[in-house]
Amino acid sequence: MSVVSTAHLQYGLGPRLAALARVVELGHGRLDPALLTDGGQLLLRAGDRLKLSAEHTVVALAGGTGSGKSSLFNAVSGLELSPIGVRRPTTARTHACVWGLDGAGPLLDWLQIQWRHRFARASALDKGESRLHGLILLDLPDHDSIRALTDPEADRLIQVADLVVWVLDPQKYADASVHRRYVAELTGHDAVTVFVLNQADRLTPEERAECVADLEDLLRREGVTVPRVVATSTTTGMGIDDLKAVLAESVAARRAAYQRLEADLDRLMARLTKEMPDVPRVDPTVDDVRRGGLTDALCDAVGVSALGEAMENVYGVRSADWVGWPFARWAAKLRPDPASSLRLGGVKDDIRELVGSSVSAQPAEVDNAVHALADGLAAGMPQVWRQGVLEAARSRSADLPGALTNELAEAAPPLNRVPAWWWLLKIWQYLLVVMFAAGLGWAGAVLAYGVFEVGRPPAAVLGDVGVLPWVGLMLLSVVGLGLLTGLASRNFVVLEAGKERERLELDMRRRVGGVAHDMVITPVEGELNRYNEFYGALGAARR
Template structure:
């Protein structure tokens, strides 16, 4: 049963650590850098520990100067391995006693225990203590030492140990430095923390019970939900066997290393969750309505509608010189220029400017459109991630106005382009002009030769007065046909101008949509997917 439980624990821890690695990768720039650094350190520590011996449990005896920690270390090991005495600090370097040395050396190297401070229990001494096989017991330097090197070493090994045994004495068990620097940092580590009230021989049974109860209450107030308190006396040996039993339980289960890493991970995840209080999964794709609104706003920024209207007007004005009835156009020369009366000269200049890319999209309008998109997508997201989506949306905003103007220059038609049917209609109109002129000449010849007898006509038809009404009817028909074709062509021009405007606006909108997809939507969707992946990783790290 123990093997199955350990395997399940290891599998669950591996999945959670993989999720934490994803948090480190995705959280860069979005999460407190100190938390990201701490998470990366935990991943490194967990990776190192899980590669090393799982048959050994590292137990660290930690405590202040004078707590009797080294005496307790000697009492548990049954050997005088660690120096004891009134001199302070008593323990300057970490000592290690190993029950079952095979396979322990790489783990001791990782812990950076010096060779001369490593001790192995001989098999003869291990009789009756097989339950401790796999125990690596560390006697840490005093945590409150005035020596510069010992305190950091104690702190380092407290972070690396699978199980920490805090050795406290009756006089200083409420020492603020211990509780503030260490115990408060191990909240949630109940399963891998043991508290020993040592030097119990100095207390009466009533005082011992009172101190133990007071210590438990103090620990609960500091977040240790289920404190394990053991009273011992390294001097008399009282309680040492009970402490050995607690250690044997952890050693036999072979789960302390996983429990410690899980506790470290739980605490880190809680701090991450506190830093990101509201995390809701968001839709990772920009919906059609918001995308259409962005395209509309960008089209407004570049003035697509205004350009379309201007092109429509210029199309209509230019058609006058091509499809209008020539006689009406010639007569109109005595009146003011229709371009000036329509006030379209400036419009044509603007069109030329747009075609030459001298006019660009308004950066402020582009920025407003992009900001509106990001703000609409990030409702309910933590502030850091809202800022991230906004940054992603604006990541290429400086390029957008120029790109829009370039697209506009490509799509705007040349001002001198003439539709083919304009040519055909102009030929037809001038053919009617020639026919009308021929009719006038014919009627004049009949009048000259047939009515006024100016001479002999070159041909009979040029002097036949009876043909005069038919020639007049022909001239009237030509004029009517010319005026009708002119009016009909104006209707076709209006339809063509509308189609030209629709084509330009449709083509430009398509180009703006593609540009918005590449420069705005895709970066935003990548950031939204990054957020959802981070959200999923956060959920996967929880038990």
Template sequence: MTISAEPRHGLGTRLAALARVVELGQGRVDPELLDEATQLLLRAGNRLKLSPDHTVVALAGGTGSGKSSLFNSVSGLELSPTGVRRPTTARTHACVWGLEGAAPLLDWLQIQWRHRFARASALDKGESQLHGLILLDLPDHDSIRALTDTEADRLITAADLIVWVLDPQKYADAATHRRYVTELAGHDAVTVFVLNQADRLTPEEQAICVADLEELLKREGVANPTVVATSATTGKGIDGLKAVLAESVSARRAGYLRLEADLDKLMLRVAKDMPELLHVEPIVDGARRAGLADALCDAVGAAAVGEAIENVYGVRSIDWVGWPYARWAAMFRPDPLKSLRLGDVKDDIRTLVGGSVRAQPAEVDNAVQALSDGLSQGMPEVWQDGVRDAARSRSGQLPKVLTDELGEIAPPLDRVPAWWWLAKIWQYLLVLLFLAGLGVTGAIVAYGVFEAGPPPTDLLGDVGVLPWVLLMMASVLGVGLLSAVASRNFIVLAAGSERDRLERDMRRRVSGVAQELVVEPVERELQRYNDYHEALNTAKY
């Protein structure tokens, strides 16, 4: 087996990115995957804090594979019990080459004190290349004892390097391959396969078995399997296995490689349904904001309210700047609307504007949905749902908030522009002048034409003044009529301006409400997606 002298760089960065993936993926990623990622982060954090000078190598295998005998052969001591009783190894045994600094790591592995052994004399035996090795003899993974089975699974996950001990009769055992080997596909650099009990085979049979095992492993995803044939009984192949272990121990990189392999495998599953290069714009563009504002204005009937305001403005102006004679004459004319039983249009308009402006929930929901659908195109379905949920997260408040906001800006009906007062005063002054002219005309006719008596003044008895008085009265009527027409034109302009002002104010408030209750939650979700996507790509590579 060849282990690169240079580790794969950026493990710390990738683990930090994985933590970000876990944080941002809540509610968007399979909870089981997030749990696995959390467990990996915890395991990586613990392992990286512990002794980097020790490499944990686990001997794993099924019942009868000779795993404990191999453990004793490598350690050179009778440390793990062997025999015909199955399972032989009930608890994990550990042999340490170089005990200094290993205790916290053994505590984390939960190896009992009575099952820890040290090779203090290893250097004297010429095994300095194994200094830093922690060799574990795991319980049989197919043990009938549930406790030992669980312990084996835990330590197989925690070990830096796994040595699978197989025997010639059961090296293709489906349980081992299906449960463990296929799950460790991609872990070539930190997995070794030992075909033990090779003394039972002829050289030809051994070659066939090794070739068959390598082919089987390649089919299961182990691209470059490392297979070592050994015999714990005769010692054949033990030195070869020690050389493989020594290479791993001396490189001091097996722990990093194991974590990277676990991370690689996990990220393939997490990123399964994520596009490689899809980055979304996290800011809602002006066109979409305007479209949302338009749709919400339609939902609250902004145009209808503006038209009603314009009509109310015009109706109310008649009482102030209209020609008084026309108003008085209208009082004696029958109202065709009343004859049609349509009610008082003026009152209807006043009621429409004076009451609450109400948003239609269905139209509001449609506007929000259109925005979220347009922004989330191309994103994975679960993230599209996230954008929709974000858009709707506060949309339930929209109708009421819009109603309250727009109800505040409806102009009060008792508000009268100052120039209306001036126009009304001017019209009534003209009425008074006309009435004064009528009085003077009557007096001249009485005193000057019919000589009803001496006139109070010479002017009232002078018939020659009468044409001028009539001309003045006609002029007053003309000026009054022209004033009414001019005022009406100003009213039309002012009513349109009032409508535009109201609609602008309504749109401004609608845009503000949409920004707070819809756009901002959507932008946060889009930014969350981008952050997740970036973290995912970092954790993958």
């Protein structure tokens, strides 16, 4: 590979092809499949061509039946290599003439040129044709042939040739089929396309000039900005040297292969740009405000506040078994429960069931929250990418409600967990009960031994009537202290229940935020990064 070619590949075509490969990779599901297919084929063709000889330039002579294409091939090569016909196509298989065989074999194999149709100009240097050294000239099958195999072969080689020479004749140079099927497809390929008006000897000089001008005007209307038209005649030899000079210029520059690939890439990028116009980049990370909004919406969907309230009620109901004045609890058990006649069941059982097994997320509300996030992030993006962001956000929507339910079920504290101060308070309450019972026993003994004199007291203090007021005062103090302790503890329970609810809701919110990050935000950020990378690659693939 020459220095010029290497530099051109490194600083021009190479990075653009790498960017195109990234566009094709990232564009699946976002681009027209036909564009992706064309992009993939261009990458394969470029990869194959760039691995082969850069010292050779592949020039394809293309034309319809009767245009004199094969005669022109023989005139340029200086040998009678390709069969000539007038009324019917005679070139059924591509013929190749090579100026300089070294390194051309793999390239000819890639072009699928049969061995028996390969010819070498071994004596080219002796004949003064050194300027064409490195040329591979192809005589393609007639593109309008009635033979079944010729059109596909011509189409294939027109796609891969470094330089295409269109051979037209004065009668059919404006043939609509040629311009519609081939010329229009080569818009932007001016540098690698040459048009030959052959059989020009049939025209007078004035007619020839008029035909050339008319053809140039027609080509400009077809999108060929700077058409190169050469008038030739294989009968008189007119224009053959001019055509050789054009070919020699391309061969000497060693750039036709790159120019052809660049032109193909430019055309593909124009189609890509039309389908995917430039749009602003987006922030690839979900901001804190939207994260918080999604978490809030999911918390509402799973009923975090309701669960916190239920847990607060559980805390209060359970505390009554531990910190209340025991005599009040025992008395309450003796009173009939008016709610029992309504068959409502136990409140504690209902709350336990709510906390233990009924934490669930509402799928519709979860989906609405996810949809709102995607819509906000994708605003201003093309519709296909907006749909992609939504699909990413909902990629795990089937698992999201279940994951939220599991996280919240784990967040609910175990019902058998009892704060340490409840134990201390319960011990204190029962100590007061013991003291009250002891006081009652003392008072009973004083009444029995000191007032009713039923016998001799075992101890003087048990028969001393003078201590009776003090015993009564002690009993009242114990009862008052117990009631006061119960009342104070209930106030503490209310405060602690609020703190427990706040702690639980914060924990649940943290868990919901974690699920939202893993199952919604991470896929969305991946899609946003894909969007930015796609447009970055698309920009790099352009000139």
